[in-house]
Amino acid sequence: MAALKKEVVKAEEGEIYDVELSKDLLKANERLAEENKRFLHGNGVRAIDVMGAIGSGKTSLIEKLVYLLKNRYKIAVFKGDLTTTIDAELIARHGVETVAINTGKECHLDANLIRKALQRLDLKNVNLLLIENVGNLICPAEFPLGSDKRVVVVSVTEGPYMVVKHPFIFMEADVVAVNKVDLAKAMGVDVKRLEKDVKTINPKSLVVATNCRTGDGVEDVVKALEL
Amino acid sequence: MTSQIVQSVQAEAEKRGAKRVTEVHLAIGKLTFLGLEQVRFAYEVLTKDTIMEGSKLIIEEQEGSVKCNHCGYEGGFKYEDDPLYHVPVPTLKCPQCGSVVNIVAGKECTIKSIKLLVA
Numbered sequence: 001m002a003a004l005k006k007e008v009v010k011a012e013e014g015e016i017y018d019v020e021l022s023k024d025l026l027k028a029n030e031r032l033a034e035e036n037k038r039f040l041h042g043n044g045v046r047a048i049d050v051m052g053a054i055g056s057g058k059t060s061l062i063e064k065l066v067y068l069l070k071n072r073y074k075i076a077v078f079k080g081d082l083t084t085t086i087d088a089e090l091i092a093r094h095g096v097e098t099v100a101i102n103t104g105k106e107c108h109l110d111a112n113l114i115r116k117a118l119q120r121l122d123l124k125n126v127n128l129l130l131i132e133n134v135g136n137l138i139c140p141a142e143f144p145l146g147s148d149k150r151v152v153v154v155s156v157t158e159g160p161y162m163v164v165k166h167p168f169i170f171m172e173a174d175v176v177a178v179n180k181v182d183l184a185k186a187m188g189v190d191v192k193r194l195e196k197d198v199k200t201i202n203p204k205s206l207v208v209a210t211n212c213r214t215g216d217g218v219e220d221v222v223k224a225l226e227l
Numbered sequence: 228m229t230s231q232i233v234q235s236v237q238a239e240a241e242k243r244g245a246k247r248v249t250e251v252h253l254a255i256g257k258l259t260f261l262g263l264e265q266v267r268f269a270y271e272v273l274t275k276d277t278i279m280e281g282s283k284l285i286i287e288e289q290e291g292s293v294k295c296n297h298c299g300y301e302g303g304f305k306y307e308d309d310p311l312y313h314v315p316v317p318t319l320k321c322p323q324c325g326s327v328v329n330i331v332a333g334k335e336c337t338i339k340s341i342k343l344l345v346a
Binding site: 015016017018019020021022023024025026027138139141142160161164165167168171193197200201202203204 | 228231232235239243245249256258259260307309311312314316317318319320327330334335336337338339340341342343344345
């Protein structure tokens with residue numbers, strides 16, 4: 001008589017599971033950025049993200065924007081930097097609320113950092129938020145923050161090739177400030193050429209020549225930003 | 228970015244009680260700042276002494292592509308060859324009608340799937 005064999009089916013040790021995730025990490029930042037934007041709009045705040053290479057003039061542009069607009073808007077500034085608060089202190093001297101965001105090792109601001117910084121602001125007293133991104137022409141392109149407009153500052157002292165070398169950040173730019181134009185001759189850089197390079201890459205970008213030390217051109221940046 | 232990837236995978240693996248991670252499939256867009264060599268290197272360093280150590284990293288490069296809402300074109304960028312600088316520059320102009328296009332692919336950094344060794 002055949003014994004009934006009771007076979008216990010065991011999963012072989014070491015079963016491999018194939019798990020589909022489809023998790024896009026950059027999209028995750030985009031979603032957070034959209035949330036930030038909704039939050040800001042819900043509180044009647046317009047935000048501008050100012051990007052550009054190290055030393056291009058982002059802080060100077062923001063200082064001049066604050067100077068021009070402080071009677072027209074209730075301004076707050078977010079200053080992204082790797083560690084120090086030197087620039088943040090510079091801006092705060094104009095009497096606007098400034099939050100320094102230290103990114104540590106990260107070379108760009110992201111929507112998550114902005115979300116955290118927004119918790120530090122009393123938005124009842126703000127209707128314009130100027131965000132200074134970390135000096136970098138590469139990574140910030142991939143990390144929208146939830147701002148209404150994105151500005152890229154590029155200075156003539158960076159040489160004639162800076163725009164064509166970094167097409168993707170200029171594809172993100174609503175407004176481009178070609179800065180330090182007073183030094184264009186000394187640098188042998190053709191400002192009109194830089195403007196053409198921007199328009200070739202992104203026909204929608206509005207380009208303004210500026211000298212953020214004296215403030216020349218900053219009123220045109222204000223107009224280009226529709227402020 | 229690579230440490231975000233590693234953290235995400237580890238979290239998923241732990242959630243499912245996995246013993247080890249054997250494979251990770253990534254799709255990285257060509258338009259992102261991520262250099263594949265750098266990602267591979269960082270991956271090796273970051274997964275040491277974790278359940279991901281020794282796992283195979285498979286990276287699929289996604290081509291950049293644009294879409295034109297004006298004429299419906301969908302495909303690669305229009306490049307302009309700059310005679311002054313001798314560099315082909317990608318642009319947001321539609322190769323078909325010249326209107327401004329939207330970028331629809333090439334900017335992703337996706338963990339497509341992972342293979343887990345469950346106890």
